[in-house]
Amino acid sequence: MSEARHAFAVPEHQRRCAALQTSMQSAGMDALLLTSPADIFYVTGFLTRFWESPARPWFVLVPASGAPVAVIPSIGEKLMGTTWISDIRTWDAPDPRDDGISLLADTLCAMVPQKGRLGIPMGPETHLRMPLADFLHLSDLLAPRDISDATRVIQQVREIKSEVEVDRIRASCRIAGTAFERVPDIAGYGIPLDHVFRDFQVALLAAGADWVSYLAGGAGPGGYDDVISPAGADPLRAGDLLMLDTGAVRQGYFCDFDRNFAVRHADDGTRRTYDALWAATQTVLSDLRPGMRASDVHSMLTGSLRASGVTPGGGRLGHGLGITLTEWPSFTPLDHSELRAGMVLTIEPGALTSGGRMMVHEENIVLRDTGPELLTARAPATLPVLD
């Protein structure tokens, strides 16, 4: 079993639950219905890779007061029983006649008064992880109860990390940092990109990752075509810029950062772009303070890049980080979320290079009252070159 490695102490979960309940009170919600791996792990500590199977829905309810209730497939009863949750109601899933919906509706109807309100995350960056037809049926069963969007209720709690959460993200960042130090042994002229991806994942595991949920990257002359592709089999060429971007997971928490490497050599333009991205990041590391807006970070980054004579690329230039690879807020011109102390964030400027290619740069921080504290070992100030 996994108690020793993955669970937080009960008070951490009680604190989270109380914070959600305070947030629910402001929104007039009598219960929250959570269905996503991240929300359920956040509240309960229930951590499993079994989410990879789409076959079964899982439900956790947070009442206005008191402890959460799990309504889950019986296959998860033992693992949920290792968490702080004691009220665990199960059914044998998958059941094509009724896949937990009547059990869930009964539980919710007892928790939410007829004139009450149920909150469900249904806004940006959320998904309802249950069949839509079952949700529509559930809505009928819950009538006349109000069903409202609980995205903000959860977001404003989850986006402020406790110190034990920061410690876990820092540990994931350290693991990826150790793996990035191994890149000169893994990658270089003539080595196929898919071999680099494979060996980098091995390096992440060797450095202590529980699993590697995300690895993307690219390679091309002075820049890469995009930043979300899996690896192809082409060997690295002299003059290629190689980028690896990883979300390694340790004890349920992600890092999310990348590193760039030139293969054999880099031209002056490539070096200047790298320097500009590094400097733009440095500006944010120096000047970011709580009370600024997400859109301010976008302005700081693009302003610095333009001052360096570089064209900003990419839409979002950073985001929240924690239980998922990306969390709210987003560093775009459109997101005016206030940045608060305790947020863990990625700073991720991007630049256009020649031929429609790009270069990106990324660090992870926790925002303190005094400014950013780096969770990643800062990228080298000059572009490293591989043999």
Place this chain on the structure above:
Amino acid sequence: MSEARHAFAVPEHQRRCAALQTSMQSAGMDALLLTSPADIFYVTGFLTRFWESPARPWFVLVPASGAPVAVIPSIGEKLMGTTWISDIRTWDAPDPRDDGISLLADTLCAMVPQKGRLGIPMGPETHLRMPLADFLHLSDLLAPRDISDATRVIQQVREIKSEVEVDRIRASCRIAGTAFERVPDIAGYGIPLDHVFRDFQVALLAAGADWVSYLAGGAGPGGYDDVISPAGADPLRAGDLLMLDTGAVRQGYFCDFDRNFAVRHADDGTRRTYDALWAATQTVLSDLRPGMRASDVHSMLTGSLRASGVTPGGGRLGHGLGITLTEWPSFTPLDHSELRAGMVLTIEPGALTSGGRMMVHEENIVLRDTGPELLTARAPATLPVLD
């Protein structure tokens, strides 16, 4: 880029699209709206680990005739452009004002007549991977068009695998088989379970996995507590039964099978249970034929186990397999889906052991007209013992 390794030839995708369109015609659907990684990969060949970020929705539309249309965040335009899809419409996501919904609605309104019908997967084992509030808004924008459940429309196409799909699943099975052969080097008395998990993932990558999306397992005296837990740090003890269950991915296709190992020694009861699970699987490998029902497989397995004097455990005793770790149908008493040639399936009997623990056994097959063809190297007929 990834064309060389991940994409199928265009005719394979054209065949899939045509099969969906035939299926849509029977259901009177003018378009399908797909939002999940699996459905989108199936139709387009678009493969990325970027799905790990929940920030952005992605949409692919299959019209009643003609080629699919992608309505996607601009960050995915280059990668989607490497697939056979040529009509790619993008917006800069995330956009809190309108995250692709008006672009999607415009595209759908031109594709589906006012009195027409849009199909969306909303049944068992499906999720709508977009914010629920955006879906409710989209429904308003599409009125008075009918929105119906397209689960069966897609299921009946996706669950029959082409030979190139079978080849990919076979390749994933072979990779995991190679890794399982390495378990005696990785696991044994005194080795912590989390080290075993780490080294087994490394072995999967070394054997050719692109990534390891699923690894679970357990260890305990003569059986394990559950089959979905991540690893703890406890060292393996003499008499433990160790089980590893993996979904390794190669070119977008999963395997899903497990193997059991005794540590140092196993008692007679444990050996008898292993033999009974092996024999139950053998019965299905011998007798399964197209035209039988999913529930028949459940009966065959539980009947064989009971005849061996073993109590069946677990709810679902196998399922479909392919682009996701688990697919329809389910081998339960309640699923009466007809099994057809071309289905790739897991056969996964489970048994209760002492102290509330269990033992499971799993193989992967493709169902042929003549019966099952194994995709996994058959588990050893007697329980292997580790030092």
